[in-house]
Amino acid sequence: MLILLLGTGVWLTFQLRFIQVTHLIEGFKRTFAPLFKKQEKEDGINSFKALATSISAQVGTGNLAGVATAIAAGGPGAIFWMWISSFFGMATIFAEAVLAQVYRVKKGDQFVGGPAFYIRDGLGSRWLAGFFAIAIIIALGFVGNMVQSNAITxxxxxxxxxxxxxxxxxxxxxxxxxxxxxxxxxxxRISSFAANVVPVMALLYIVGSLVILVVHADQVLDAFQLIFDSAFTPQSAAGGALGATIKEAIRYGIARGLFSNEAGMGSTPHAHATAQVKHPTNQGLVAMVGVFIDTMVICTLTAMVILVTDAHHSGLEGSAITQEGFARGLGSFGTPFIAVCLLFFAFTTILGWAYFGEVNVRFLFGQKGIGLYRGLVLIFIVLGALVKVSFVWEMADTFNALMVLPNILALLAMSFVVKRKWNEYKG
Incomplete structure (x- = not known):
């Protein structure tokens, strides 16, 4: 799985000639420039709202509990591998967004799309599209949302x-x-809620993290050095042989990076398919920004807070490690601060994931399955609040793998479509 995910990102990076380096700034301009100038009224969902819906799903427990879990299980070096997965993941998510735009369909006055659509209509495999649709309904709509409600609890x-x-x-x-x-x-309603809430919650978390890093400024460089050293040495995890510790750092870094930024999972293309843009690659560039903000900014801030406050040695697990870091950094204000941030992060992720699953319910069963699906989502949210942390995360990793496989196969098989669209865009 790790080879497939990284390999696909590496392949697409070379196919697109390091697009995440050469065109990331353009992605930021396309994402935020429209917010500062008057735009003509457009029907449907604009590019920013689609990105906000995507980020609402990406920025969740993976940024708080997931980062803490990666450090606890794989050592500080896991963060380095999280960065690696993010870098190549930007090329992967570009491809996902482009294919979602190319193969989307119109239902009423809205566009819908995602891997099930481009697997069926682009790859020509109905059974694989059906397998993906079933996998994502279970992985995100049910099990994934158990993770989110568990983290809030x-x-x-x-x-x-x-x-x-x-x-x-x-x-x-x-x-x-x-x-x-x-x-x-x-x-x-989901996209409007996300567009209003996501920027505020992200800014709140970033400011809180930066306050702690300023207070512990003398330890920031040491924390970065620890991350790089631990990525390739026996320090990667507590105890064990060299091979095992590095293996754990790679495994948990990439796995939690995937769970956080969702590049290659096939989830966020459902949001990007809804955007009204002039060319599919426009939304692909915007999609890269989502991965950058999620992992390179928010996950990195979480990791630095944990390391500079030494919270990873507290003996806690999951989001409790992150809470401990903020409690040490912000005093008595830290624990409720991170609880509120996690509430917003996880809440918006539940909304995004529930919608992604809903698109696939419609793909399989049409409108008649929506009521039952929504009811089951709410039941699983309640169940998630009742079970243990480790059990939920292991289930999430397993079902994520089932939805990743068909999506990765489609991305590799249709990479020529992505490259053609990119060349067409560049003229």
Whole structure:
């Protein structure tokens, strides 16, 4: 799986001549420039709202609990491999967004698309498209959203100190009710909510992290050095032989990087397919920005806070490690701060993932399956609040693999379509 993911990113990077280096700035311009000038009114969802929906899914527990888990299991060196997966992942997600735009279809007044569509219509494989659709419904709509509600519950347990079954049940039900109110409004309500909430929550988290790093400025360079040293030495994880520790650093770094930025998973193309753009590659460039913000900015800030505060040696697990880092950095304000951030991160991710699963329910069963699907999503959100952290993460890794495989095969088989569109765009 790791070879497939990295290999696909490397292949697409060379095919597109290091597009994530040469055109990342253009991606930022296409993403944010329209916000500062008057635009003509457009039908449907604009590029920024599509990106906000994508980032709402990308920026979640992977940025807080996932980074902490990677460091705890693979050592600080796991962050280096997370960066590597992010760098090549930008080329991968560019390809996903382009294919999603090329093979999308119009349903009513909205465009829908994603891997199931480009696997069926581009690759010509209905059974593989069906397999992907089933896998993503389970992986994100059900199991993935259990991860998100679990992380919210753990975070608020740390603040309130009421880790009882009844507390978890009440919190899980509250999350499910709020999600249901927005989810039943469809992609327009979800994208509008994401466009308003995502920038605020990201800025809030970035500012809080930077405050801690400024206070611990004398330790920042040491933390970066630790990351690079641990990526290739026995320091990568506590104990074990050299091969095992480096293996764990690579495994957890790439796995958690994938879970965080979702490049190659086949999830975010569903959001990018909805955007109204002049050329498919426009949204591909915007999609790269999502990976950069998710991993290179937010995940890196999380890792640095954990390392400069030495929270990774606290003996805790999951999001509790991140909370400990912020508690040490911001004092008594730190624990509730990260709990609120995690609430927003996980909440928006649940919305994004629920929508991605919904697109695939429609792909398989049409409108008649939507009501049942939405009800099951809400049930799994409640269940996620009740189970243990490690169990949920292991399930998530397993089902993520099932949805990654058909998507990666399609990306490799149709890379010529992506390259052709890119050459067409450049003229």
């Amino acid at each position: 753990v975070a608020f347990n740390e603040v309130i100190g009421a880790d009882s079954l009844s507390f978890r049940l009440i919190l899980g039900m509250a999350i499910a009710i709020l999600i249901g109110l927005i989810l039943f409004g469809g992609i327009q």
